[in-house]
Amino acid sequence: MFNLAKLSRVLVGVCSGFVFSAMPLLATAGSPGHYGYGETATKAQIAGWDIDVRPDGKGLPEGSGSVDDGLKVFETYCSSCHGAFGEGMGRYPKLAGGDGSLADDRPEKTVGSYWPYASTLWDYIHRAMPFFAPQSLTDDQVYALTAYVLNLNYIVDGDFVANRDTLPKVEMPNRDGFTWQDPRPDTHNVRCMHDCKDEVTVSDSAAGKNLTPSTTGPLDEGLTE
Amino acid sequence: MFGKLRRPSQDVAKIALEESDRLSSTERRQFLRNGLFTAGSVMVGGTFAGLSAKVGAAATQYPPEVPLWTRSLGAGVVTNPYGMPSPYEKGVIRRNVPWLTAEKTSSVSFSPLQHLKGIITPNGLFFERHHAGRPEVDPQQHRLMIHGLVERPIILSMDDLQRFPSVSQIHFIECPANGGMEWRGAQLNSLQFLHGMVSCAEWTGVRLSTLMQEVGIKPEGKWVLAEGADGAAMTRSIPLEKVMDDVIVAYAQNGEALRPEQGYPVRLVVPGWEGNTNVKWLRRLEVGDKPWMQREETSKYTDLLADGTARGFTWVMDAKSVITSPCPEMPLRGGKGIYQIEGLAWTGQGKVKAVDVSTDGGRSWQQAPLREPVMSKSLTRFALEWNWDGNPALIQSRVIDETGYVQPTLTQLKAVRGTNSIYHKNAIQTWQINADGSVDNVQLG
Structure with a gap:
């Protein structure tokens, strides 16, 4: 005979079993989706913003650009600040040269002398250049500019074509010039309180150098030097 | 009448x-x-x-x-x-050094530390560092995307973000290039321009660990890339240990919405780490298995040593202190007599343990009382009474942090790093008090 009471017990059992098994996913603070705020990002949404490129080439899009193509793009968008050969204008960054200068008294840190990874060049041009209109270049233009700047630094030949396969293989001259483990503390001053040194000599003073902008009144405008 | x-x-x-x-x-x-x-x-x-x-x-x-x-x-x-x-x-304002950078859109301004009291920097006086100018972001249309090696990639509106449980923490932010113009000698005769790229505020927002738990990090996820919505789309890679420790996705500063200069409507606050990692106008967080080696962590914000090699990933801001009064902008105006030597100390390693003050160029030191509150990765104020006899003097402060680290002299720093590393110059500052009470920035040999 049909037993309503029994059926309801079965249903309760089924339901509570379902609830219990689902609880770890839904209810515990600190588990994924606990709050459920916002929307799930779609592949198309992510693709529009996910612009980063890594040294292993992850993130590089399709497309390509040659050194010759890069020269034309560079003259149009870049040379007014960086100079025709990447020599830099005024205080705008120099992009080429400085080979072997890093241990000099006045080192020149350029793409060729300092940057450890070619991928960073593609990534940075694409996300931040040209300065006055970032993210306006096509992927092919970015590849071409990357090839051109690498060629300015004699890192690739004039017939080099940059694309997602060739760029990660480019070995930058200063690739091994960095340590990526922080060695600090690298000084070991001692907390001396009395008779800490015999003599004190002033080696330099900022007084009279006239490099300091006004520290009162309105802001200084333009160049003071 | x-x-x-x-x-x-x-x-x-x-x-x-x-x-x-x-x-x-x-x-x-x-x-x-x-x-x-x-x-x-x-x-x-x-x-x-x-x-x-x-x-x-x-x-x-x-x-x-x-x-x-x-x-x-x-x-x-x-x-x-x-x-x-x-x-x-009217004169208490952020100031810039016009000859330092090519454009004001990629430049810095300095907080007027000489005029500030206590440890909190007023929002309008917080130092600025922009890489492509200060964007005007519409909070209604701004979105924060979290994706990569996660179970559920999400897009959050500002309303969504503010529904999460929040925290409020007082932390300093310092540009690692603060004082970076002085490795080769004394150049600028001003507290503001020498040390004004540090400021401190109460930040309110969501712990990044909360957001990471919400999206669910896959086992291979070890790094997070933070990216800004400005024209530089500024990026830094941050290891997961730090992300899950104390990083805040902040939308408020000293009780009100972030200022546009500070990343309105949302920024990262990475307590105790290089200012540059505190990405402003935050639009995207990507979880990955390796660092991205972005421009701001390879070409910039790496420390070139005398032998031509460079250090990368030097994230923590080491302990530093400076006397804010007297200083070049705050001379001793009343002739000989009693003055309060006051200053600020901070460390990215945690709390300030002690500050010592010298008035004889470092021959002898005296411990200066710290003013409450003393908080982790926050500015801490110290003050010591000094009876000035009217003679020229060389005054210095030296901080010791809770790890026992003692702030180095410039000579000690230069001995290990040379003069070309630009960043992380946390050396003891010397002010020369002249007989007329004026104050100059000097370096000791």
Whole structure:
């Protein structure tokens, strides 16, 4: 005979079993989706913003650009600040040269002398250049500019074509010039309180150098030097 | 008669204040000092001639004169619906060094530490560092995307973000290039320009660990890339241990929404780490298995040593202190006598344990009391009473943090790093007190 009471017990059992098994996913603070705020990002949404490129080439899009193509793009968008050969204008960054200068008294840190990874060049041009209109270049233009700047630094030949396969293989001259483990503390001053040194000599003073902008009144405008 | 007197005096004061707005700061000060009534009465002709004759006679407001602001009605509420500092504080502003950078859009400005009290930097005086100018972000349309090696990639609106449980923490942010112009010698004669790329605020927002738990990090996820929505789309790679420790996705600063200069509507606050990692106008967080080696962690924000090699991933801001009074902008004005030597100390390693002060160029030191509160990765203020005998002196401060690390001398720093590393110059600062009470930035040999 049909037993309503029994059926309801079965249903309760089924339901509570379902609830219990689902609880770890839904209810515990600190588990994924606990709050459920916002929307799930779609592949198309992510693709529009996910612009980063890594040294292993992850993130590089399709497309390509040659050194010759890069020269034309560079003259149009870049040379007014960086100079025709990447020599830099005024205080705008120099992009080429400085080979072997890093241990000099006045080192020149350029793409060729300092940057450890070619991928960073593609990534940075694409996300931040040209300065006055970032993210306006096509992927092919970015590849071409990357090839051109690498060629300015004699890192690739004039017939080099940059694309997602060739760029990660480019070995930058200063690739091994960095340590990526922080060695600090690298000084070991001692907390001396009395008779800490015999003599004190002033080696330099900022007084009279006239490099300091006004520290009162309105802001200084333009160049003071 | 009573009402008749009050009404005009209020109008006159208002007109005078408005008129003074059109003047330069110096003229304005002079104008205000000379008295609102006198000047105001001139402007409105003979209407209040009798009044001006009566109250305008006194040239000063000192005792025994009763000041004019005591004898008149002040401005009403909501005269400035968003309050402004007194016009007398007009000179207390962020300042830049025009010759330092090619453009103001990729540049820095410095906090006026010499004028600040306590440990909190007012929002309008917090130092600035922009890589592609300060964007004007519409909070309604701004989105924060979290994706990569996660179970559920999400896009959050500002409303979504503010529904999460929040925290409020007081932390300093310092640009690692603070003082970076002085490796080769003393150049700038100013506390503001030497040390003003550090500021401190109460930040309110969501723990990044909360957001990471919400999206669910896959086992291979070890790094997070933070990216800004500005024209530089500024990026830094941050290891997961730090992300899950104390990083805040902040939308408020000292009780109000972030200022546009500080990343409105949302930024990262990475306590104790290089200012550059505190990505402003935050639009994207990507979880990955390796660092991205972005421009700001390879070409920039790496420390070039004398042998030509460079250090990368030097994230933590080491312990540093500086005397903020006296300093070049705050000379000893009263001749010999008792002064309070005051200053700020901070460390990215945790709490300040102690600060010592020397008035003889580091021959001897005396511990300076710390002012409460002393908080982790926050500015801490110290003060020590000093009886100046009127002779030239070399004053210094030296911080010891809770790890036992002692702030180094510049000589010690240069011995291990050379003079080309730009960043992380946390050396002891020496101020030279001259016999006339003026103060200069000097370096010791």
